[in-house]
Amino acid sequence: MAPIQAVLTAIARRAQRLWLVLHRASRYRRLFDHVPMALYLTAPDGTILDANPAMVQLLGYPDKKSFLELNAFDLFAERDVRRSQMAQIDQENVVRDYEMQLRRRDGRLIWVLDQVRAVRDASGRVLFYEGALQDITERKLAQEQLQQTNEKLRALIEASPLAILALDREGNLVGWNRAAEQMFGYREAEVLGKPLPLVPDDERKRFDALRQRLMRGERLHEIEVRRQRRDGTLIDVAVSAGPLRDATGSVIGMIGVVADVTGRKRAEETQRRLAEILEATPDLVGIATPDGHLVYMNRAGRKMLGIAEDTDLVGVPIWDFLPEKDGATLRDEAIPAAIETGTWTGELHFARSDGREFPVSLVLIANRAPEGEVAFISGVARDLTEHKALEQRLQQVRTMEAIGRLAGGIAHDFNNLLTSIIGHSDLLLRHLPDDQNRTDLEEIKAAGQRAATLTHQLLAFSRRQVMQPRPVDLNAIIADLNLRLEEMAGDRIHLAVELDSSLGRVKADPVQLQEIIVSLAENACDAMPTGGRLTIRTAHFDVGLTPEAVRHLDFLEPGPYAVISVVDNGCGMDEETLTRIFEPFFSTKKEVKGIGLGLPTVYGIVQQSGGDIWVESAPAQGTTVTVYLPAIEEQLDAGTGTEPIDESQGDQRTILLAEDEPAVLTLAARVLQSRGYTVIQARDGVEALEIQQAHPGHIDMLITDVVMPRLGGAELAERLRKSRPNTRVIYMSGYTDNKTVRDMMANKDVAFLRKPFTPSALLELARRVLSEERRKSA
Numbered sequence: 001m002a003p004i005q006a007v008l009t010a011i012a013r014r015a016q017r018l019w020l021v022l023h024r025a026s027r028y029r030r031l032f033d034h035v036p037m038a039l040y041l042t043a044p045d046g047t048i049l050d051a052n053p054a055m056v057q058l059l060g061y062p063d064k065k066s067f068l069e070l071n072a073f074d075l076f077a078e079r080d081v082r083r084s085q086m087a088q089i090d091q092e093n094v095v096r097d098y099e100m101q102l103r104r105r106d107g108r109l110i111w112v113l114d115q116v117r118a119v120r121d122a123s124g125r126v127l128f129y130e131g132a133l134q135d136i137t138e139r140k141l142a143q144e145q146l147q148q149t150n151e152k153l154r155a156l157i158e159a160s161p162l163a164i165l166a167l168d169r170e171g172n173l174v175g176w177n178r179a180a181e182q183m184f185g186y187r188e189a190e191v192l193g194k195p196l197p198l199v200p201d202d203e204r205k206r207f208d209a210l211r212q213r214l215m216r217g218e219r220l221h222e223i224e225v226r227r228q229r230r231d232g233t234l235i236d237v238a239v240s241a242g243p244l245r246d247a248t249g250s251v252i253g254m255i256g257v258v259a260d261v262t263g264r265k266r267a268e269e270t271q272r273r274l275a276e277i278l279e280a281t282p283d284l285v286g287i288a289t290p291d292g293h294l295v296y297m298n299r300a301g302r303k304m305l306g307i308a309e310d311t312d313l314v315g316v317p318i319w320d321f322l323p324e325k326d327g328a329t330l331r332d333e334a335i336p337a338a339i340e341t342g343t344w345t346g347e348l349h350f351a352r353s354d355g356r357e358f359p360v361s362l363v364l365i366a367n368r369a370p371e372g373e374v375a376f377i378s379g380v381a382r383d384l385t386e387h388k389a390l391e392q393r394l395q396q397v398r399t400m401e402a403i404g405r406l407a408g409g410i411a412h413d414f415n416n417l418l419t420s421i422i423g424h425s426d427l428l429l430r431h432l433p434d435d436q437n438r439t440d441l442e443e444i445k446a447a448g449q450r451a452a453t454l455t456h457q458l459l460a461f462s463r464r465q466v467m468q469p470r471p472v473d474l475n476a477i478i479a480d481l482n483l484r485l486e487e488m489a490g491d492r493i494h495l496a497v498e499l500d501s502s503l504g505r506v507k508a509d510p511v512q513l514q515e516i517i518v519s520l521a522e523n524a525c526d527a528m529p530t531g532g533r534l535t536i537r538t539a540h541f542d543v544g545l546t547p548e549a550v551r552h553l554d555f556l557e558p559g560p561y562a563v564i565s566v567v568d569n570g571c572g573m574d575e576e577t578l579t580r581i582f583e584p585f586f587s588t589k590k591e592v593k594g595i596g597l598g599l600p601t602v603y604g605i606v607q608q609s610g611g612d613i614w615v616e617s618a619p620a621q622g623t624t625v626t627v628y629l630p631a632i633e634e635q636l637d638a639g640t641g642t643e644p645i646d647e648s649q650g651d652q653r654t655i656l657l658a659e660d661e662p663a664v665l666t667l668a669a670r671v672l673q674s675r676g677y678t679v680i681q682a683r684d685g686v687e688a689l690e691i692q693q694a695h696p697g698h699i700d701m702l703i704t705d706v707v708m709p710r711l712g713g714a715e716l717a718e719r720l721r722k723s724r725p726n727t728r729v730i731y732m733s734g735y736t737d738n739k740t741v742r743d744m745m746a747n748k749d750v751a752f753l754r755k756p757f758t759p760s761a762l763l764e765l766a767r768r769v770l771s772e773e774r775r776k777s778a
Contacts, residue, residue: 038112038133044086044126046071058112058135060105077101077109089118089129099136111140161272163237163258166244171195171211174253183237183260185230198227200234210241214254217243224261236262284350284360284381288318290374292335304383306353318379323351330362338364339374350381359384414451415734418756420663421448423671426759452756469609471634472510474538474562475499481514485521485536492531500538504631506562508609516602520566520625523599527570527623535567541628560631561611569622578617602627653770654678654697658688658704658716659732664755668703671759672766685711689719699727701770703753706733728769732757 032039038055042048048068059075061067076082081100089095094117101109116131157164163183166175172195176188184198191197199207203226210220219242226234241256259273278285284301288294294316302309305321319327326348338344344364349357360381369375425445432438478497489495506513517536524534541561573581582603606613610630617623655677659665662683669679680695682688685708692699702720704713717729734755751769753762 038135039131040072040133041128041130042072043128046073046082048072049128055133058110058133059102060108075102077103085114085116086129089116090126093118093120099140102133110135110137112136156276160257160276163260164255165196165258166253166255167196167211168253169215169251175255180258183229183235183258184227198229200226200228203227210239211254214241214243215251217251219243220256227258235260283383284379286318286379286381288377288379290339290366290377292318292331292377294318295376301381304352304381305350321350323349323357326350334362334364335377338366338377342366347384359388415755416661416664418448418452419734420661420667421445422452422756423667423759427667427671427674448756469507469509471505471507471632472513473503473505474513474564474629475501475503477510477513478517478536478538478564481517484518485534488518488521488525489534490525493525493528494533496533496535496537498535498537500540503538503540503562504560505634506609506629507632507634508629509605512605512609516605516627517564517566519599519602520627523625524566524568524570524623527568527572532569532622535565537565537567539563539565540631543628557630561628562631564627564629566625567622572619572621572623573617574619578615581615652676652678653700654680655766656680656682656688656692656695656699656702656704656720656727658682658685658702658708658713660684660705660708664705667759668762671762672703675763677766684708685713685716688716692720692724699724701728701730701766703730703732703766706731728772730765730769 032050033052035052036054038058039052040048040055041050048070051064051067053064056064056067059067073079073082078101085095085098085100088098096115098114098116100112100114102112103109113134113136114131115134116129118126119128119130120126157177160177161179163180164175164177165173165180168174172193173191174193176186176191181187186197196207206225210223214220219240221240222238223240224236224238227237228234238259238261239256241254243251244253244255246252279298279300281298282300284304285298286294286301287296294313297307297313299309301307302311302313307313317331319331321327322330330348334344334346334348342365344362346362348360348362350360351357361384362379362381364377364379366374367376367378422445425441425448428441429438429445432441478499482497485497486495521534521536528534539562541563543558543561581599603613606627606629611628613628614626615623616626653676655672657665657669657672657679659668659681660683665681665683669681672679680691680699682691685704688702688704689711699720702717704716706713708716713731713733717731720727721729728751730751730753732753732755751765753765
């Protein structure tokens with residue numbers, strides 16, 4: 001019999017080897033190796049015949065070779081589970097959704113869902129098992145926690161000595177626990193679906209007011225009121241209540257906890273409630289002897305420190321739960337101070353059982369016996385990890401906002417100054433010959449234009465720049481930039497552009513979108529000095545459909561988004577650098593070529609366009625920058641074609657010019673007058689109204705700054721049109737920290753001149769607006 005068994009075993013192993021050769025040589029090998037699901041092949045004796053990279057990674061092994069040296073039985077948390085699974089496979093041939101625990105290389109247990117079938121030879125003998133694993137550890141933990149929470153809540157409600165009542169929106173009872181029956185004498189069947197029968201007439205008005213507060217989403221804590229029992233007696237109760245909400249967050253009713261606070265029962269109920277709160281609190285609560293040895297620690301404290309609930313902590317010095325330095329502070333300073341003064345409050349660090357330290361806010365209270373001596377010390381510790389992170393985040397936001405306001409204010413003033421500098425330079429250059437003076441003046445104008453670019457970046461960073469949003473096709477924007485991107489990448493970087501043909505349109509300034517893409521591509525190229533791969537792709541994304549996929553985007557409004565991703569495989573960034581990349585004037589480059597406003601400018605443009613940006617990076621792992629912009633259904637602008645520039649003079653047209661910056665006012669008036677226009681100057685909106693009221697003749701056009709003291713440009717135009725409805729209007733501004741300006745920029749029918757502007761831009765817009773007026777009149 002033994003020789004026959006040996007022959008059969010040899011034949012089976014030869015069949016296994018033959019199948020593996022076919023398997024590795026087949027056209028499915030590539031699919032097997034690259035599919036993201038963990039796949040494996042094992043023999044009945046546990047030999048691991050094959051596994052794909054996803055399987056090796058799932059169980060934490062460095063490479064496939066080391067993984068194949070294992071036996072499948074060694075991976076199971078319990079070997080009997082493997083045997084049970086094999087027995088089931090032998091009967092059913094295919095086993096689906098088999099839940100089991102496997103042990104990773106680092107010893108950690110994970111839950112997996114196994115889909116496995118047996119592959120047999122012609123005689124029905126099992127050659128091997130092939131299967132696929134899915135990591136369900138997080139799901140199992142979530143299910144266990146949810147089940148525990150629900151069980152605790154149900155037990156709490158049923159076992160609670162406090163009356164728990166629930167009412168719907170109309171004030172009818174929908175919940176009435178056993179304690180409520182005992183406290184008020186009404187059986188559940190008598191009160192469900194009916195108005196609350198406990199409110200005395202003289203408490204009705206107050207009850208209605210409290211109910212309205214709950215329906216508005218407020219919470220009530222230990223509000224003392226009088227209620228009437230079924231037998232007519234009145235009792236004093238303390239009510240804590242809050243709103244009940246549906247899945248959408250809408251208030252659909254209220255729930256309240258009621259304690260009888262009369263006499264001894266009040267004391268008993270309060271003690272029970274405090275005991276429940278002690279165990280339910282998320283804070284660490286502990287009790288120790290006066291010399292600092294632990295007597296009690298609640299469940300939250302054990303969880304906070306990573307200590308099992310069945311671990312005996314009685315007698316352990318409480319400073320053992322702190323790092324050495326903080327432990328000494330607790331032992332030598334905090335406890336003596338609490339004993340001397342009654343309390344001690346401060347911030348220290350605790351240490352988990354795994355060694356991780358975290359900050360806490362700690363309160364120690366010396367509880368004294370009737371004789372006056374300290375009987376025990378109680379302490380409450382709150383984990384400040386999230387609070388500290390939030391403080392740091394808020395501080396960063398405040399800093400960025402402050403810098404943004406400063407930058408925006410400076411840029412606003414600079415735009416007026418630069419309008420004057422560039423404009424006057426332009427006027428002088430028209431009359432100077434080609435000599436050294438002309439060269440110097442051209443340098444002045446060029447410097448002014450560079451300064452204008454800087455103010456543009458400052459305004460973009462501070463989200464206050466003037467933008468001209470319109471429906472645009474992101475794919476078309478990128479396609480138009482393709483040649484420029486290829487030149488930027490050069491021969492050393494491979495450029496890949498992947499555009500989603502189903503991508504929706506966005507409403508944004510196309511020039512700003514180009515600046516975003518070019519800036520991100522330039523940063524990516526700089527991160528790959530020796531070459532690499534640059535990928536620019538677009539995709540559609542729905543915020544809200546898959547919450548687990550938007551862990552970083554919960555601040556975006558739900559809805560469809562168009563996504564641009566710029567991916568490189570360059571040097572990457574560490575975590576400290578990632579926290580600073582949007583700071584102005586911060587740069588990771590050794591040789592700073594510009595002013596350090598690249599990514600801050602991109603951030604400002606994206607934010608001002610209603611979207612957001614997310615950066616993922618790690619040292620030597622490359623960087624992915626993802627921009628999210630709200631998608632719209634609005635159609636693309638068809639365009640009106642290019643109008644020929646009218647070189648004629650102003651034909652004695654009269655223009656009312658309102659501008660609070662004297663230099664800009666003087667420049668604009670001079671430029672317009674040079675083309676034959678009659679210009680009436682006003683230093684603000686009020687003066688402009690007074691002038692037009694006194695002016696007997698026709699006013700063909702109003703050119704006005706939007707933001708002016710006393711009266712802004714929009715209100716000036718509105719009042720002017722009441723008496724002069726045919727007057728055309730051009731608005732000027734270089735700052736969008738103003739809703740009126742933003743609304744104008746969104747309206748394509750509004751004539752808008754962005755500061756700083758050149759004389760030719762002013763004249764061209766004035767001619768175009770007046771030409772449109774002529775055509776309409778004709």
